[in-house]
Amino acid sequence: MPEPSRSKELPASLLTNPAMIEACRVRDFGRIFQLVKTRAGIYPSMIARRCDLTPSRVGEVTAGRRQLLHMDVIERISDGLCIPGHMLGLARRGWESPQGLTVTPRGPVETPPGDEPLAAGLPGADVDGILALAAEHDLSPSMLDALHSSIADYWRRDDEHGGETLRPAVVGQLRYVVNLLKEQRPTPMRDGLHSIAAELARLTGWTYFDARQYNQARAYFTEALGLAKAIDDRQFAANVLACMSLQATYQDKPGDALALVTAAEDQARGAGGTPRVLAMLAMREAFAHATLGNHSATHSAISEAHTCFSRISADDPDPAWVAYFDEPKLIVDTGIAHGRLGEAAFAEPLIADALRRERRSNHRGRAFHAIWLARTQLQRGKLDEACHTAMDALVPAAAVCSQRLVGHLREFYEQLEPLRREPAAVAFEARLRELLPRQISGSPRP
Known part of the structure; x- marks a missing residue:
């Protein structure tokens, strides 16, 4: 990235301010945006433009109604506001290196006594x-x-x-x-x-x-x-595009997610994709439509996934990489697609059924699906059940190194904010802080 102009740099007094240093350390972007506004005169509309964010998102973050967890967004903020990478836990940014820096060649270094060079010809x-x-x-x-x-x-x-x-x-x-x-x-x-x-x-x-x-x-x-x-290998190319589509849903880019999974389906159909492959791709399409909030298209994609799955035969030449997409996975993904649409009444029994059949050794899958079940229970007003289910997710979550999983836990934790003083929520927070204290260190407290 080119070196930013001097007019875009933050004042040294702000970058060395203890409040700014602490806000960056815990990635409290609401506080960072407030300090940038009051100490550097950079207003929310300017922050949005510099960091490639929408003004509404900047406003939600500043008001404490939303957190920014995606790494690419954090990198855009570092680059857009010229906050040194180390302050936000990032690698040194390209613009931090002085331009025109040259290195003067040095003479040969003498070998210290006792350190023999490698024999000639050895790699x-x-x-x-x-x-x-x-x-x-x-x-x-x-x-x-x-x-x-x-x-x-x-x-x-x-x-x-x-x-x-x-x-x-x-x-x-x-x-x-x-x-x-x-x-x-x-x-x-x-x-x-x-x-x-x-x-x-x-x-x-x-x-x-x-x-x-x-x-x-x-x-x-x-x-x-x-x-x-x-x-x-167009079937495998479809698999990769499906992964990229899922990533786009996490980056709040549902349009990209839909374009990528549509390309994946075209690749698979052109290669004579097996019913299991097509079912998996149809479910990824359902995720993209659900993220866009398109109910009819989501339901249509779910129906297509189940139709394709019903055509699976033991003689199908399935690639090894799609073997994970079994009946419990189809069911839980169907529930998650309904959950993304806010259709908790449809989602809850499906996710609960799949979770009962989940392999015990799949720690991340069990944790993910338990969190999704807790979210649907919370949407239905079942606070005690939701907190109990979420606590069930904590042990497998603690066994897995997954920032994506941590992000889901934090989202559920934030959804509890209006109910934080209820006994079930208090018990969940205590267990969360016991098992995963670092992962929620920057979360709001009651």
Whole structure:
């Protein structure tokens, strides 16, 4: 990003103000916007324009009626208001580096006594060099099977623990496979490597999406699309586009979500997508329509998903990556789509039924679905049930590293604000602070 003009910089007195430092530390953007207005004369309309936000959203945040949790929005605020990245828990922003900085070459550094240089001809100890050594053998179909098995294991561990700790291993394996693609190989082997690399890139993108680091997620999803395109795997390309559609719903971009999932459905149908794949995509389309608030289109997409699912046969050549979309997943996603529309009476029994059938080892899925069930119960005025259900989500939530999951918990916590003094809400907050104290440290207190 180019260096901002001096006229856009915040006064040093504001950036060093203890109130501003603390507001940035806990990402209290309502307080930040108030301080920017009173201390720097930057009014809400100007904040909205600089940060690519709507004036109404800036007003809601300033009034304390809404929080900003999405990483790309936080980055836009840092860049738009010239708040140094470290103050908001971000990496150093591009505009913070002085322009025209040159580095003067230095002379050779003498080797300290006792530190012998590497013997000539030995590769360096960098990761790429090590992986290149590992690649110096012929590939076999059994090796490709082993790589596919490791991906299945990564997904299982992602469900149980979240993707944050897995990411270095996944990225390392992605680099390894891409390195193998640099060599000439028979077409079946090369296509197999492209398929594995595409799956690893999608998984990496998913781990960033789950961490709410949306720019990085989009970069890896795009890489996965390119790898799938190289072997004309349009069903997998549809899967990646569906992931990007889901991410767009989290970024409050329902129009993009609908465009992406529509493209995904076109890809899948053109490739003779299986009924299970088409059912999964129809449900993602329902999510996009529900986020747009389009009731009839949402109901139509839900109906299409169930119709496609009813056509599933044991003989279908389903790709491995869609096996997760079973009957409980269809049911819970149907409930969530109704929940997104505010149709809590339809949503509650569906989500409750699916939750009873959820695998115990799928900690993140159980936590997500319990939170959705709690939200629908709260919409129906069932405060005690909602708080009890939400407490059931806390133990699996504490076992998983997922900022996306934390965001859902915070939203439910904020919805309790008018009822915060009720005994059930008090009990839930106490349990929340016991199990996940850091995740809600910036949330409002009664």
